Amino acid sequence: xxxxxxxxxxxxLERMQRGAFTYLTEYANPANGLVCDTSRADxxxxxxxxxxxxxxxxxxxxxxxxxxxxxxxxxxSALRFFWESTQSEQPDATGFKGFYYHFLDMQTGRRxxxxxxxxxxxxxxMAGILTAGRYFDGAxxxxxxxxxxxxxxxxVDWQWAQNGQDTVSQGWxxxxxxxxxxxxxxxxATIVYVLGAGSPTRALPGSSFCAWTMPYQWENLLGHDVLYxxxxxxxxxxxxxxxxxxxxxxxxxxxxxxxxxxxxxxxALHREYCARNPRGYAGYGRDxxxxxAGDGPGNREMRQDSRDRRFFGYMSRGVPYGxxxxxxxxxxxxxxxxxxxxxxxxxxRHLLRSYPQVCAQxxxxxxxxxxxxxxxxxxxxxxxxxxxxxLLVIMIENHRTGLIWExxxxxxxxxxxxxxxxxxxxxxxxxRSVDDRSVxxRSVDGRS
Amino acid sequence: MAADSEDDLLRRVRPPDWKNPxxxxxxxxxxxxxxxxxLMAADLAARQGRRVALIERDRLGGNSLNSGSIPSNAIxxxxxxxxxxxxxxxxGAASFDRPRTDFGAVMARMRRIRxxxxxxxxxxxLRARGIDVFLCDARFEGPRVLAAGESRLTFKKAxxxxxxxxxxxxxxxxxxxxxxTSDSIFQLNALPQRLGVVGGGPLGCELAQAFCRLxxxxxxxxxxxxxxxxxxxxxxxxxxxxxxxxxxxxxxxxSVVGAHRKDGAKWLETTSDGVKSSIAVDEVxxxxxxxxxxxxxxxxxxxxxxxxxxxxxxxxxxxxxHGDVYAAGDVCLPDQFTNVAQGSARLAVNNAFGxxxxxxxxxxxxxxxxxxxxxxxxxxxxxxxxxxxxxVKSYTVMMQDVDRAITDGLDxxxxxxxxxxxxxxxxxxxxxxxxxxxxxxxxxxxxxxxxGMRRLADILHTxxxxxxxxxxxxxxxxxxxxxxxx
Numbered sequence: 001x002x003x004x005x006x007x008x009x010x011x012x013l014e015r016m017q018r019g020a021f022t023y024l025t026e027y028a029n030p031a032n033g034l035v036c037d038t039s040r041a042d043x044x045x046x047x048x049x050x051x052x053x054x055x056x057x058x059x060x061x062x063x064x065x066x067x068x069x070x071x072x073x074x075x076x077s078a079l080r081f082f083w084e085s086t087q088s089e090q091p092d093a094t095g096f097k098g099f100y101y102h103f104l105d106m107q108t109g110r111r112x113x114x115x116x117x118x119x120x121x122x123x124x125x126m127a128g129i130l131t132a133g134r135y136f137d138g139a140x141x142x143x144x145x146x147x148x149x150x151x152x153x154x155x156v157d158w159q160w161a162q163n164g165q166d167t168v169s170q171g172w173x174x175x176x177x178x179x180x181x182x183x184x185x186x187x188x189a190t191i192v193y194v195l196g197a198g199s200p201t202r203a204l205p206g207s208s209f210c211a212w213t214m215p216y217q218w219e220n221l222l223g224h225d226v227l228y229x230x231x232x233x234x235x236x237x238x239x240x241x242x243x244x245x246x247x248x249x250x251x252x253x254x255x256x257x258x259x260x261x262x263x264x265x266x267x268a269l270h271r272e273y274c275a276r277n278p279r280g281y282a283g284y285g286r287d288x289x290x291x292x293a294g295d296g297p298g299n300r301e302m303r304q305d306s307r308d309r310r311f312f313g314y315m316s317r318g319v320p321y322g323x324x325x326x327x328x329x330x331x332x333x334x335x336x337x338x339x340x341x342x343x344x345x346x347x348x349r350h351l352l353r354s355y356p357q358v359c360a361q362x363x364x365x366x367x368x369x370x371x372x373x374x375x376x377x378x379x380x381x382x383x384x385x386x387x388x389x390x391l392l393v394i395m396i397e398n399h400r401t402g403l404i405w406e407x408x409x410x411x412x413x414x415x416x417x418x419x420x421x422x423x424x425x426x427x428x429x430x431x432r433s434v435d436d437r438s439v440x441x442r443s444v445d446g447r448s
Numbered sequence: 449m450a451a452d453s454e455d456d457l458l459r460r461v462r463p464p465d466w467k468n469p470x471x472x473x474x475x476x477x478x479x480x481x482x483x484x485x486x487l488m489a490a491d492l493a494a495r496q497g498r499r500v501a502l503i504e505r506d507r508l509g510g511n512s513l514n515s516g517s518i519p520s521n522a523i524x525x526x527x528x529x530x531x532x533x534x535x536x537x538x539x540g541a542a543s544f545d546r547p548r549t550d551f552g553a554v555m556a557r558m559r560r561i562r563x564x565x566x567x568x569x570x571x572x573x574l575r576a577r578g579i580d581v582f583l584c585d586a587r588f589e590g591p592r593v594l595a596a597g598e599s600r601l602t603f604k605k606a607x608x609x610x611x612x613x614x615x616x617x618x619x620x621x622x623x624x625x626x627x628x629t630s631d632s633i634f635q636l637n638a639l640p641q642r643l644g645v646v647g648g649g650p651l652g653c654e655l656a657q658a659f660c661r662l663x664x665x666x667x668x669x670x671x672x673x674x675x676x677x678x679x680x681x682x683x684x685x686x687x688x689x690x691x692x693x694x695x696x697x698x699x700x701x702x703s704v705v706g707a708h709r710k711d712g713a714k715w716l717e718t719t720s721d722g723v724k725s726s727i728a729v730d731e732v733x734x735x736x737x738x739x740x741x742x743x744x745x746x747x748x749x750x751x752x753x754x755x756x757x758x759x760x761x762x763x764x765x766x767x768x769x770h771g772d773v774y775a776a777g778d779v780c781l782p783d784q785f786t787n788v789a790q791g792s793a794r795l796a797v798n799n800a801f802g803x804x805x806x807x808x809x810x811x812x813x814x815x816x817x818x819x820x821x822x823x824x825x826x827x828x829x830x831x832x833x834x835x836x837x838x839x840v841k842s843y844t845v846m847m848q849d850v851d852r853a854i855t856d857g858l859d860x861x862x863x864x865x866x867x868x869x870x871x872x873x874x875x876x877x878x879x880x881x882x883x884x885x886x887x888x889x890x891x892x893x894x895x896x897x898x899x900g901m902r903r904l905a906d907i908l909h910t911x912x913x914x915x916x917x918x919x920x921x922x923x924x925x926x927x928x929x930x931x932x933x934x
Contacts, residue, residue, distance in 0.1 A: 114723065175722030181673045181701065185681065215681070215831050219842040219864075220924050222849075228682075254839055278848035278859065310693055320846050321682045321862070323689050 004352040009345055016334060017396040019362025020389035021060055024053040027386065029106050033078020036106060039383035044103040044112045048121040050078055051128030052390020055241070055404055058135040059397045075132045076141050079148040085109050091174045098156035100125060116171030116179060119161055123192040126153050127241040130414065134407040153413060158196035158204045166211030168192060168204070185215035186229045188237035198417025209421040213251050221320060222272045226265040230318020232292035232332050235263040240394045243405035246426025247418065263339045271343060273319045280305060281326035282370040287350040290332030291317045291324055295367035295381035302372065311372055326371035330358040331388040338399040363389060453559035460563065460570035461507040468582045471599045475501045477800065478594055478603040480586045480745070483510020484786045485777030486609035487569050488793035494577045496801065502579050503586040503596050509566055510611050512786045518565050519634040520654055522558040524818050527661035538857060549663045551639035558634065588746035591770065605772050605800040608760055609793060610745065612738035612778035621707035625714045627732040640664050644716050644729035646704050648675040650817040652735035653687060657819050660696045667697040667727050669704055669718060676817060680878040683823045686861065690821060740779045764807045766796045774800050785815050814892045816885035821861040824888035827876025827895060830866055839869035843921040847881050850920065852912035858882035863917040867925060872900035887915050901925040
């Protein structure tokens with residue numbers, strides 16, 4: 001990569017966004033639209049990555065990275081596959097009750113690894129499908145995209161996923177039925193409840209969202225008020241599609257905040273934690289952070305500065321309660337750019353200056369630990385993860401033009417879902433709230 | 449040495465040559481069960497000048513002394529010492545060989561401690577207070593008559609305090625291969641090379657960590673997605689990390705569905721989200737909960753309502769369906785803690801002989817799980833407050849930001865105080881810290897005294913002190929308030 005200091009903010013964003021975007025086309029199977037979970041050999045498809053990819057293709061069109069026809073063809077390929085693939089209780093089906101298995105074979109599209117029928121990953125896939133349905137507004141194959149988008153979303157049986165409870169289960173398997181834990185408390189799954197509440201066919205009741213929010217913890221942590229969730233990605237995934245600026249559910253009305261501002265608080269908390277760096281990990285600072293779910297060094301131990309260091313593999317890391325093994329996700333700072341552009345860009349520049357090895361082909365890796373194997377430049381995750389790249393494409397675009405948020409604001413299902421979950425105010429009532437930020441108008445130079 | 453300790457213990461809690469006294473009917477109070485609740489009730493009533501009989505079918509002291517808090521904390525302490533010795537280089541001590549565990553010495557120390565603690569409630573002391581102690585089974589034969597071994601006792605009032613026992617296994621095959629419970633694990637003579645712990649509640653987690661630190665290879669299996677299901681999520685996750693760091697193999701969201709013997713090992717068959725697996729161990733500790741001791745008491749003869757799951761039915765005043773019979777402790781209450789047992793016994797005695805107007809509903813109960821770090825709680829959890837539509841905000845101080853925790857090298861954990869938003873009223877607190885079990889008592893005093901966050905912020909603490917984290921949480925509260933002119 002060109003020396004990071006020679007790039008303007010916009011040039012840096014363009015480079016990183018395009019690098020991330022090319023992952024989604026390079027690792028897609030054009031025959032069925034599926035996209036690899038990671039760049040590693042024999043990686044299966046993650047349906048969530050497909051959701052991010054379907055939302056990223058419009059970005060590619062708008063930025064001239066692929067033609068509208070190419071994007072529509074790839075999108076239609078995916079939508080046809082999901083519509084026509086096997087929905088049944090059979091263990092090697094592609095989905096059941098309108099939901100899909102978390103991981104699918106890239107060629108056959110069938111379930112792999114005895115994985116779960118995943119609620120949250122289906123929601124992320126549906127968010128991408130609905131985004132595509134809003135973007136492709138032309139005739140011909142674009143009309144087919146819209147039809148399939150509505151049909152696929154309408155086929156999801158959200159009520160079945162409640163399994164008789166107020167909350168929805170995290171998943172289901174033909175081998176054991178519903179997993180014995182539900183989605184509740186604040187994390188990345190807000191979008192499950194919003195999309196579930198917006199369904200025209202099998203909508204979740206309002207009580208479902210209340211049950212989801214019941215274990216919410218409003219905390220003053222390291223001097224910041226935040227609806228707590230430890231890993232950074234949990235403050236970003238639903239936000240990639242939902243424009244939370246100025247809209248509030250009952251909880252946020254009570255706290256006089258919103259989920260957009262909450263992510264800003266979470267970012268401030270993460271930066272403060274890394275500045276304090278209580279475990280003395282290499283690299284951490286106010287401009288080097290990004291503790292979240294991602295790849296890690298694996299089950300290893302070392303002794304350093306009279307401390308026993310223990311490392312983990314792929315896992316969800318969090319702040320401030322942990323786990324924290326000194327591993328950061330190099331993509332995470334940049335993914336927060338719509339919320340704290342100055343912090344995101346300053347941090348990413350510092351990272352690229354200090355540890356340029358975390359970026360190859362303009363793509364940021366999933367995990368990096370400068371404490372472990374420090375003499376060799378630190379431990380670095382091999383290749384790239386699709387979720388990271390997809391999130392980057394969308395978040396950078398939301399910062400630059402607000403395209404994805406604009407598309408989903410126009411989606412009647414998304415709107416109905418938010419209203420059904422009790423959200424009011426802001427763009428939901430057609431009014432611009434006082435602090436409605438126009439992200440597309442901003443230009444922040446994070447160079448120090 | 450070990451034999452001497454056991455002899456001393458028995459002399460205090462169940463003398464082999466004990467002969468029950470002649471009944472002095474009618475008794476003002478008969479207490480059935482001599483655990484923490486029964487001992488407290490008998491002692492209090494005797495001090496009030498009542499004629500008291502105390503019936504115990506096993507040993508005085510109940511679960512807490514014989515197979516609960518006392519032996520487990522003795523072993524936990526030994527395990528902590530061994531771990532700190534292994535970390536000696538951190539503190540500048542010259543390196544020497546890593547200490548080995550002398551399990552026999554650990555258990556002998558535990559027995560000495562148990563015997564020593566037993567003295568405070570020994571049978572001789574009870575007798576000296578004028579209490580008639582009957583070591584035998586008790587059974588109601590009518591509304592005011594109890595059979596105590598060969599004797600017939602009559603009473604004006606009675607308190608049932610028979611406690612609870614480990615819930616038996618319903619796992620196919622486990623009975624056949626044999627398993628330990630809290631009643632039997634403290635009788636081990638050799639450290640199991642591989643220990644499987646079934647159940648991730650307080651005792652299961654405590655002993656899993658302690659035995660791992662002593663040198664066993666421990667696998668803990670918990671059917672819930674997290675340990676300590678009733679605790680704060682962050683506390684439970686911190687515990688999970690702590691167990692893993694110690695080397696405990698954790699299997700969350702996993703159920704034991706069968707057990708068998710093969711090749712000299714005990715095998716636990718497990719399933720997790722439909723994926724089957726098996727674990728080879730040498731011993732199994734079953735710690736899945738406790739069930740109240742209501743069997744063989746003849747409760748029907750006295751028209752005392754009960755069920756086998758929740759125990760004796762009591763009202764707010766701890767009165768049973770028999771107007772002159774009360775119950776206290778684990779046999780009737782869901783909070784199965786020694787402090788609750790003792791508190792409920794005081795309440796039962798006062799209600800039995802006083803105006804009968806003391807309610808149990810508003811206790812503020814502190815409790816602690818003695819893992820490392822310890823996990824302690826008092827008052828409301830956030831979820832409870834939210835379910836009652838109480839706006840709640842938590843003020844958290846991480847122990848890693850507390851000077852004394854840093855200097856001690858004991859900086860895992862946090863102090864979290866839950867406050868009713870818009871006021872400085874403290875609703876509850878969770879503390880995870882090396883000595884959380886001690887720190888939570890400050891919160892107990894604060895809450896009992898009705899001290900709010902504003903006053904707490906001004907209460908001087910020693911510096912540096914781990915408990916200063918409590919004051920610092922209150923300081924966070926103050927900083928969070930709008931600035932007003934004086």
